[in-house]
Amino acid sequence: MAVPLWQPGTLYQPGDIVQPITAPSPTAAQVENGDFAAGNVNWDFTGGAEFSTTGGYSGNGNCVRMPGNVADGLALNRTQLVVPSTGSTFEATAMINQGASIAGATRGWVEVRWYDIDDVQIALERGNVVSDGSGGAWHQSKVTATRPAGAAYARAGIALFSVADHNHPIWGDNLSVSGTFAGLPDGLVYKAVQPESGFSAPDEPAWPPILGQQVIDNEVIWEAVASTRVTWEASPLYVSGDTEPVWPTDIGGFVKDGTINWKTVSRRVEDENCPDSNIVVIGASKVFAGDDDIVRYSATVNPLDWTSTDDAGYLPTGLQNYGANPVSAMGLYRGNLVVFNSEAFQLWQIDEDPASMAFIDALPLGSTQHRSIAPVSNDLLFLASQGIRSIGIAASSTNYQAGDVGMPIDPLVDGLMREVGTSGTKPKGLYQPAAGQYMLIFRGTGDVRPSNLLLQENGDPILQESFDYIHLEP
Template sequence: MAYPIWQPGTLYQPGDIVVPITMPPPSSTVVQNGGFNSGSSGWDYGGDVEYFNGYGFSGNACLRLAGNLPGGTALNQTQLVVPVGKQITASCMIQQGAAIAGATRGWVEVQWFDASDTPLGSPNKGNVVDDGRGGRWNKSSVTATCPAGAAYCRAGITLWSVADHNHPVWGDELQVQGTFAGLPDSLAYRAVQPESGFSAANEPAWPPVLGQTVVDNEVTWEAISSTRVTWTAQPLYVSGATEPDWPEGAGEYVLDGSVLFRAVSRRVEDVNCPNTKIVAIASSKVYCADDDIVRYSATVNPLDWSSADDAGYLPTGLQNYGSNPVAAMGLYRANLIPFNAEAFQLWQLDEDPANMALLDALPMGSTQHHAMAAVSNDLFFLASQGVRTVGIAASSTNFQAGDVGMPIDPLVQAAMATGAVPLGLYFPAAGQYWLMFPRETDTHVFVYSMTVIGQVGAWSRYEFPFVVEDWAIAGDSLYLRSGDYVHRVDEAVLGDEVVVLPSGGGDPVREVRPFPGLIRWPWLDFGQPGVTKAVYGFDIVGTGAVSVSFGIDQSNGGLFTPPYRVPADTVPGMVIPMPLAAPSLAVELRYDGSERWQWNALQLYLQDNRPMS
């Protein structure tokens, strides 16, 4: 707080506090009787040291430690006021007489005191003089910095001797130099006279040391420490050096450094929340399957599943095809589609429950919630027969209609028969729908790539040499998690990076396994069935070296010719000769994965060998 400035001729009550107009003059820059020439006065003697008359450095007196005594310190009584952060230098002279090197020692030291005359820490010790052979006087000096909280310091001399040594040691000529102040920080003056009185016409000589007083006409001022608020910035929440022992019960606490953690349940505690994994988010609400109905939370509050006229449920079990539990849910053009094993329903959603309504219901079901994905303006889902879309299924009301998944139905059905739980996703940056079947050591993926919006796309099959457990899309990148590892799909990379445990032990290592490419056509008649066709050559257009094989015997388990490696683009130059004959043919292209590749076109040159009647 701010104190008033001293004023002349002013009536001051006992206890009034002021600060000076003029700074007091600097305190003494010399110590009292530093050379002991005025006798033993001005010193506080501790331990075994004593004033000695009859020998000295600059006179006939000094400080002495007699032989066979362990030691002591003489501290000069002069209180030296030094501003915080400033320095003071003290020195003295030491004489060891006939003592051998190291048997006796002496040094100068500076001791700091706070406002209550309590020593602050250990003294600042000067260089030790422990060898005075030849009768030399040697200097010990120290430079000390005033620490925070110090009101003043005192300088002194320390003498020391080994216990069995009988030669004396002397100290003399204590001197100080440095920066001294008249008014230290946090110093004010309080009126301590018994009754009120008037100050003098002129400012008194303010004492610079706490507790000292000065008479100012009828007022007696005592130097005190003023009350100040010092703001110190420090972090409020800092964790400890090691992880705490986390509590396991909800509501329990654990202290980690200066942070107090409280264990909370990660579950929604509302009794109406179904806590199932069949979930969709739309219209600022969370929708969750609950047996044969679909419950929804309050608007923008997923913790509230009970508020009237806000939270509630869709009565899917009371509508057409609602006898089975809801097994999957997805969004189709901002509408909610709950699936069960026999059908799906189409519900209009809104933040206001009064505006929700059943739009349609069709007998086409799905039980694979995680295989569902919104693709462009449609919804892909996995039915018992294969991949289907809501748009085509709803318009045809028939799973057998020409839907996108029809070409790979046998492959998908075989993958589903293994019991693998499928995962579906839409990768917008690539325009692809992925249907993943994680197996024990790898993952089988069916990929539908859309070429032009509104036209039929094409299916591919990927095989990853690791088990995909989950996926996420961040920006334009697709990330796949496998155990403790996260993989990023990058079309510029020519292989799959996997972690391998060395057979001989040691740390896991990463290796990149190139992934080969395979394109295979079905068996084609190239005209009338059963008629032998003679192939005499072919051309291929693409990038990347390729090996070509031809299937020549459909009835013999699919007999193919040995792979024939050809350039990526054979159009320039002559036709690549390939003489063979068969009633039906299949073509197989293999890329070894050592370089980027692309297939554009394949041209066969053939003719019928015999006509059919």
């Protein structure tokens, strides 16, 4: 049944429902004049907070300012923000600049105040306090506001504070909100809630757009009630400016670019649990790094995070067989992680889920040459102290085994390790799939006699006389 339109001079019973002839204005989805571009329009200033035409974060220069000799102040935007229901949330942000203030002398934050349908404040929420300006840089305060029971709408603002003996000013700007706001529900209707029947006025009333609010219509009291129909509308949230902004150089700094706020972040790995290690392998969407007698690993697809519970962590290689010495080399074999020390190697099953990682096997054949490791067909070749060795699976038993593929030239390789090892360089191994050859490359610092180079062809070791030795000058 269609809801009838409101009619003038009509007798309405309690509980009657009508829809307006002239629809009310929708509620706001963004604060009006949040960047002070229109001056001090739509703002209420209290305490020491005052409108300023200089020093703003946005390009227009306007902002709220408070002198340092005033204890506190507040710039509260008049826009009424309506969220759909109790427990719904939205985010409010503001930019704070402390100028020449020392850390803690001035402070600023974003603030959200909740009001009931009678415009009485019932709750207050504050964002993180900006208390260190870092030489006048802009920093952001943010709060996630949750609609309490009994709230009809919220107002957002910028609060400023100064200690008693401080005389440097502080600035606030660029108040913004984001989230799901009620707007104007499709099919918003009004219910007669007066105790007895009454006649409507000759002229249509100013219909309230906020659910629960009432309006008096001669002898009738109409209350806005919700409908259950939802309409979705798409609009761009982030649009860059016409010209490139002046990028801040300090970590944590912000700059305005159209409707976007850019924040300076560091892309260095700053997690204290990340080891400073050159022994690194990537596998199972994680980074594994040797750290003394353990192997640490990063969070899945996030090499910056080495701390997250149930995602980042370490393999306790020091507690397993042959785990007394530090990790000196690592490689991947058939999707498993091979961890070497000078005494032996361990084989670990790795997975994106740390709970699925497990110790598989260990054999007493070690290596200290991380860069010599290379996969060759179904084997993993590496340089051990005895010469060139391999890891493979015995075809008859599917057990892991260590193999000797370098016996023909072990004396030559051993001599080269002693001869060029004094320079501090590391042998490098590589596999050439097209030729089926594994090559071990030594880097010298001067004249070193030519020596034979081990090549692996179709799984069998051979001697390659055409280029016995690859000598790279530093």
